[in-house]
Amino acid sequence: MFQKKPPQSQAISGSSVVGSQIQMTQAGADATATQSVVSSVQQSGLTGSDVVNLLEELETTVKRSSIEAETQQKLLNSVGAAKDEAKRDDADKEMVAKNLKRAGETLEALNKGTEAGKGLWEKGQAVFNAIAPWLGGAAKLLGF
Numbered sequence: 001m002f003q004k005k006p007p008q009s010q011a012i013s014g015s016s017v018v019g020s021q022i023q024m025t026q027a028g029a030d031a032t033a034t035q036s037v038v039s040s041v042q043q044s045g046l047t048g049s050d051v052v053n054l055l056e057e058l059e060t061t062v063k064r065s066s067i068e069a070e071t072q073q074k075l076l077n078s079v080g081a082a083k084d085e086a087k088r089d090d091a092d093k094e095m096v097a098k099n100l101k102r103a104g105e106t107l108e109a110l111n112k113g114t115e116a117g118k119g120l121w122e123k124g125q126a127v128f129n130a131i132a133p134w135l136g137g138a139a140k141l142l143g144f
Contacts, residue, residue, distance in 0.1 A: 046134040048086050051096075055083040058103075058127045066116045071106065075120075078103035093134070097141035100128060104142060 062075045082099035085091050107124040110117025132139040 046131070048088070048091055048134075051086040051131050051134050052083055054127050054130055055079055055086065058123060059083070061120060061123045065120055067110060067114070067120070071110065075103055075106050078106070093136060093138040094141060096131075097135050097138040100131070101142050104128060 059076060059079050062072055062079065065072065067075075078099045082096045082103070085096045085099070104124060107117070107121045111121035128142055132142065135142075
């Protein structure tokens with residue numbers, strides 16, 4: 001009558017995964033979760049150029065989303081300002097973090113409202129987590 005579900009485990013180590021997707025399916029169930037993964041084994045070694053690339057990925061995801069135009073522009077403004085600052089040789093990491101916090105707050109509100117918002121929130125979180133080591137002490141400003 002009841003089937004015992006097989007044990008599950010996942011491990012990713014000793015590799016670098018940047019800007020790809022990993023699909024996970026729970027054994028014995030129909031649910032599939034897709035998670036954007038933007039991480040690297042050497043996150044602390046990120047350069048400003050790496051950060052800019054990650055923020056460009058986030059911008060592309062926002063542009064392709066089905067969220068309303070006004071909210072989309074608000075997100076693009078915040079992420080764009082963070083990206084522009086990260087491009088500078090003497091980037092003000094606190095300014096980058098403040099702009100990302102603003103974007104994160106918008107993404108968090110979207111996460112609660114729509115399925116498209118949930119996907120953007122997950123992508124944003126992955127990017128923010130990847131960038132946090134580069135931000136150093138300024139990462140605490142993200143608050144997520």
